[in-house]
Amino acid sequence: MSKKINRVAIVGAGITGLVTAWKLQKFSVEVDVLERKAEPGGAIKTVKEDNWQVEYGPNTLLLKDRMVAEFISELGLNGEKKTANPEASKRFVVKNGVLEPLPSSLKSAVTTPLFSLGGKLRVLAEPFVPKNSDRDQTVAEFVERRLGKEMLDYAINPFVAGIYANRPEYLSLRHAFPMMDDLEQEYGSLIWGTFAGSKKRKEKGRIDRELISFEKGMQQLPLTIAEQLNSMYLNHEVRSVTEEDGEWSVESSLGKFGPYDHVILNTPIYKLNQEIAPVTDQELKTLKKVNYPPLSVLLLGFKKEDVKHELDGFGFLVPEQENRNILGALFSSTLFDERAPKDMHLITVFVGGGRQPELAGKDSEELLKLVVKELNDLIGLSGEPQFKDHVYWPQSIPGYHEGYDEILDTIKNIEDRKRGLTLAGNFRNGISVPDCIKNGLKLADQLAGSVSY
Template identity: 40%
Template structure:
């Protein structure tokens, strides 16, 4: 097969296009691939969407059982212009549910107890999550000199330098687990949180930068702080934390329905190579593979999928760094309890557990407090996350052991009594790409691969952000780039 991949120009299509209509193959029907295919089809492009598994949506899947709703992956996402546009196009406005007003409240564990995370300066001054010394260190942040040396820096190094060790342990580390299931000692500040890093580069201080941004922000400007949220100054539309009445799969199901006739399910792509000015995609199960010639290819798969494909040697040479992106293992465990068996009011988004607390879970979401219809009357649902970059082996444990471990933490932190009346365990062997120190080599490799292979495009959460909103924007953007390429190609 490797030799075949190098035989440029010697693989005619058996399922090709005449060339009268421009055609594109999109590989991978996760949210990025679905959106890319949807946007291209809207532009009148002949699209074929290949998916190796038997379902679309990637990590976005929803299970309904016994009156409980369990999300396999993302439980919610933040709206943006890109998200709002897609929801309107799919006519899903009536299906949207906004998180309860208490969703802004997050709890963080410290010294064995849950503390509300401070969201405002007055709350920060009064919080018991941080010591007086740590608060003083935050107030003195504008006096810390900006880093002058070049090179990448870890999130942990950045935060220790500007805000101190305690802020790293109890304010930043738990949120790193919540977003990336990652380790701040290895994640790159410049790539995981680029806008925060830019504040120091531009203003010399985070505090000065935020104040300057607020002062300069016009009514239609937004000053993002991370890819999951934003500090806004009178934005045209309020960013909302949302899901859907019947769960996150509503979105991917709607995209799938809109792409009827274009989907090839259970059809892994094994070989991609260039044939003159076009591309040949060889896809299908063993013994039933078919080649299709198209004008462009969008690879919307996880980074590690490239390693399993047959690619021309020249292409693999440029793409090699992408194949090495790290994906730690994570298990999600959605548990249902009788409301009377949980002492905590569950009055917020959820709780996060810093690594220094040495617990079994990374954190938990209070699903039934966030959105309606997540549990039957008289019950609640709590989703626990286990594993991640620092405890990948834990994610691989069997369901009974994970439930036992999770209950130890839930009994202590939330006052849970008795046994769960519902449990849904989902294991992700490769969960979230890690934007580690030195990640620029991955982004450069993606850029070079595209530059050296006109008509080939790479998209996905290893490139432009890991949130659902990031992936939607990535799909829309790559569709625009492909459409422009097809126009230039004539």
């Protein structure tokens, strides 16, 4: 038996929920979006102050999938796209207190001081490392086995800090970086798989990579989607979600909504409780195992004359081995024009995460002193900030820990038991903005057809 979906409620106006609502409207499904905050977008937030334009959440969007590119085009945002400056292709990693560029060619890979001769030869041996039969392994275990300790310490460790604000020892390879797991399983080697699988990836919808934002910043994306929705209720904190005889109702701070054929809870797992999600004690206990490490983001502006480093790149990442108090920094005004006054640099610095959670919660002034000291050492900073802002995320990015199948199985069990309910968000199928866009589009396609009961 199947039931056609005609009316849907989406709790939470994060990017996954917004995209799902937008696409469902294309199928003539009636959708209500209810959001606790005064504006849509979830963690995506852009703030404009005088000649400074800063991002509190994601700074960029990496376009590499045709599905995402076509979605942005259909939104009417192609003319608003802002492509990152060419310098952004250069990325730095700290080694012995110096910003070393990541290799971008075979020659630079041979000559880079980031890795010793032994470390480089160890990478070349990767195709001869046998495939691991146990796929439930951490990112650290996988990388050290296939590529060696140096590659783990000075490539993957900072890379994981930059993406997940976490440590490779805390993340499941299969869930956090499924492509790496797929390459080993299908080709037995990351190196062979990268070359041999390029044609297949294009057939799956991969396009040439383009790093972008928008003229008014990243928040222009959720705001544009929201403008095209028929029904959105801001400042509506949802208090309960209930079901009776196959019909769903949503109770918010400002009234009762419904009935609905389907409810999508587009809320972080840490916000779930038994009032807004019909889950058992054990299910809730299991879901709460997902760790969202705390993260502080400092947005700092300096006179160009006060910074010795050219800041000629995307930014830098700090390996844990370097024993620093920051995870890394973005050179935001290098990335995109018009993010800072002409004679200023805008730098976005990240502190805490799964590596040093105790640092994230420090007050703004204490963090500023800590960060300025690090920047003095690393980029030759000599002056005081001309602009400063601090954003604290008590729970930042979900960590797809080892054994994450337990989380996904629990979510599926809830959805199977409570037909008409979906849990959506960056805790499943990828944390990036493009991942959330793809997940939203796919969820809408699934719901707009018939849902089997």
